[in-house]
Amino acid sequence: MQQELRIISKQKIARDTVEMVLENKSISQVTVPGQFLHIHVQGHMLRRPISIANVDASNYTVTIIFKILGEGTRKLSTYDVGNKIDVLGPNGNGFPLDNTTQASTLLVGGGIGVPPLYYLAKKLTEQGTVVTTILGFQSKEHIFYEEKFRELGNTIVVTNDGSYGEKGFVTNVPDEVLPTIDRYYSCGPLPMLKAVKERWITVPGYLSLEERMGCGIGACFACAVPTDDRGGYKKICQDGPVFTAEEVYLG
């Protein structure tokens, strides 16, 4: 579960956004969409949780996409092809695929919440599920993987500043342009998840949550999320990061 993964490609795919393809036998065979790697960055005390964005089981690779946000991701972005990354994982539960192939499914991703949805979209379409994706980015320069999502289904991109697609949030996309949906999956910042949950309140949905983590494996209680307002909780790193929309209390 703790392993060294060799970087076999590294690419800047958008502003401050890096894609790395990592070589690993075991992780590439077992990963479920939505799981994450808990990555040790040299000189940093705590590991960084980064979603698995794609898996190529036959070539034994996993892909991560991360945004350079602070010191840790900045340092990680300096790692070169051939270097190894020390990871724990795959951690967390991942998205349940619910293989009722007829379902019309909506994926809603914002910013650094987009990566895990790509592998999810791939897996869903593989099993025949029809996927519509809404992706929200800060601006045109931050957009990545748009084409890749389009190859898998209808994809709508919005930006906060309107520099590409409609201006606004993922939840501003009007009903008219969306199919009737039976289920949704979402990953992104908390305010976005709240808005998604509210907008599609009648639709069964899955949310992938983010929180600052310590251990990343369920031992330290850093990442507890309330399941109600009466003291119930789940651990994001272990019980999540994916939860049904009802089971978590987003405050």
Added chain:
Amino acid sequence: MQQELRIISKQKIARDTVEMVLENKSISQVTVPGQFLHIHVQGHMLRRPISIANVDASNYTVTIIFKILGEGTRKLSTYDVGNKIDVLGPNGNGFPLDNTTQASTLLVGGGIGVPPLYYLAKKLTEQGTVVTTILGFQSKEHIFYEEKFRELGNTIVVTNDGSYGEKGFVTNVPDEVLPTIDRYYSCGPLPMLKAVKERWITVPGYLSLEERMGCGIGACFACAVPTDDRGGYKKICQDGPVFTAEEVYLG
């Protein structure tokens, strides 16, 4: 005075001992034997003082030789050719060459005190001074630069464990095998310097001292050495590391 020096060669020259040749215009032009570089090692709060072991003014290089002792030197030893090292220097005063060319001069070096003596021996012989060198190492495997010293003059190597040359300390070398000396220069651990000072008490000598340093430039008073037992002191990093044997009080 703070500069980045590119590593142009790196070589293991003895057990736990690394020689690095660094490229730099200004330092290579001004360095006096016995001066040191104050080296920043990534991830370390304090810089490491390392003597300049050789200078090639025409090729703009300076050479350092260091022993892997703790975390800092271990990390430094992982730097590769092409990497840059952040240094302050050349720091300190250096050995006065006293160009009375007839003098018969003894150099006495122990362990990591050997490196600065090499550049000194070169400079002394260049000006026609006859040099005899005694070098002390822990064991055969730790010996370096023996041949290079031999090229410059009579050289006697002793080891603590007797695995090469005579067994014992640099001060055990009998008078019979030494010329009459007019002056000595010595660099090495404190107990060795004390013994050297005592043995050649009647001969004018220079000692290069070592101490844990903070700033390395004279501001923090970390490296004070008493000049007597009445409160007088000098700063090793600024007034030294070289002192006349009389002016420092070795306790």
Added chain:
Amino acid sequence: MNIAVELPGLALKNPIMPASGCFGFGREYSKFYDLHVLGAVIMKAATLQARFGNPTPRVAETSAGMLNAIGLQNPGVEKIIKTEVPFLASFSVPVIANIAGSTIEEYRQVAKAFEQTNQVAALELNISCPNVKEGGIQFGTHPQMAQKVTEAVKEATNLPVYVKLSPNVSDIVEMAKAVEKAGADGLSMINTLTGMQIHLASRKPVIANRTGGLSGPAIKPIAIRMIYEVKQHVSIPIIGMGGVMQAEDVLEFLLAGASAVAVGTANFQNPYVCKEIIEQLPYTLKQYGFNSVKEAIGKGIV
């Protein structure tokens, strides 16, 4: 090489144990290695009732350390005894229960509850948790309070009691002497130093609780100093902790006067760290000329 060590109520096959709150109740780490290799396990703090803890974020990273303000989240002593203690005991490794409370009465009751199971070898009295509103750190910064709670727990139970000291004090020796006088069988030190980090973009503390406890290598020099000072003034043994990352650190704690060593934050970076330290320790001891753990204890005191 003999790395066993004997402390009141604890016959440890080696001096290494995970620190409270950094290993949960062992379940997660048991997937990485067999917990039987450990000298002991210190469980996460137990309170009388279940506690949800503080709002998130609960952790932040600092230079060579981290801040945490978990807020003593735990399922309550009864549930711990029913589901967690038996799990840990199944590895036949001594289990130390870390207990916390808002009142002296709560400490007593939690202690009593643990005594009723025969699977807990010792108690660690957490009088130093900086992350809760009442109790916790008040007990840990006033010698009289510390003395009182220690006496009460000693009276309530026959289990050996290790009092975990807070470093957030002007005079650590005074605290140590107070709890020794109150009957403590040993000391555990140090808990975290109260710290804060401010998030520049949001202009507020990163940790929702505002302050959190600083742990990790950043605090090791403070831990070493406090143990060194206390060791010379008490005759009860010390379980040392604060920034241990590798076997060399363990030896430094032993030299300062600790008889055993707990590893906290390092588990998050390297889940195998306790096991690796245990494997390395004999070589490190040998390298520095020691033939046993016991031989090294307090040897750095000059």
Added chain:
Amino acid sequence: MNIAVELPGLALKNPIMPASGCFGFGREYSKFYDLHVLGAVIMKAATLQARFGNPTPRVAETSAGMLNAIGLQNPGVEKIIKTEVPFLASFSVPVIANIAGSTIEEYRQVAKAFEQTNQVAALELNISCPNVKEGGIQFGTHPQMAQKVTEAVKEATNLPVYVKLSPNVSDIVEMAKAVEKAGADGLSMINTLTGMQIHLASRKPVIANRTGGLSGPAIKPIAIRMIYEVKQHVSIPIIGMGGVMQAEDVLEFLLAGASAVAVGTANFQNPYVCKEIIEQLPYTLKQYGFNSVKEAIGKGIV
């Protein structure tokens, strides 16, 4: 961008100054850059008589920090006034004299001496040096003692007095209030935390004085927490310090409630650090939405 800030007796063109003991009397760093760029300079501690200080080694490296036990080595106040103050004053930068003593009388006399020159803008009362046998830290860990020495110095001089607090206390707010009550014009915080490192091979403390003061990024979270807490309970300004390495750190100190910021240990790693921070600060302030230093002070307090 206005990065000037006004403190009692100190009209600073920017809030950055080297911390006491980490910049000597400026001579060495003046070879790296023109000291005129600095907001102010805090000189190394002055005592009445010359002091040689502690035996060496006096420093050790720790994770993200260092220990020092220089022991207040200095040539004595008279010599400092004669040779060092005029040198620093020649850069027309406000000079702050850090003063230390073993007795209240010594503090008074040193303060008086500095007042006689008109080249010192303010005094920083070092009641928190952990590295000397008498005086120093005792004054800094007992509120009554701190109050007394502050009163005595205030009485002896008309110079503004900044009292430098020790973090080695159970209750920093109590200390701050005591010296405010005693008439302090400002606070300087934090000094170093007492720590120790043990050298494994020689089995004894690295620092000859055994303990030393811990500084550097390791202690920043403690400094931020203490300033954040104190700011809410006093109305005198705070000069913040502890682990500042870059302009972002300065902003963090401002947000926590500091009005100016001193840089210590970082100078040893990067002799240009103060200058670089001063140049970077306007951009950092702007990046986080501030139009001046003043605007940021205390803005992180929630």
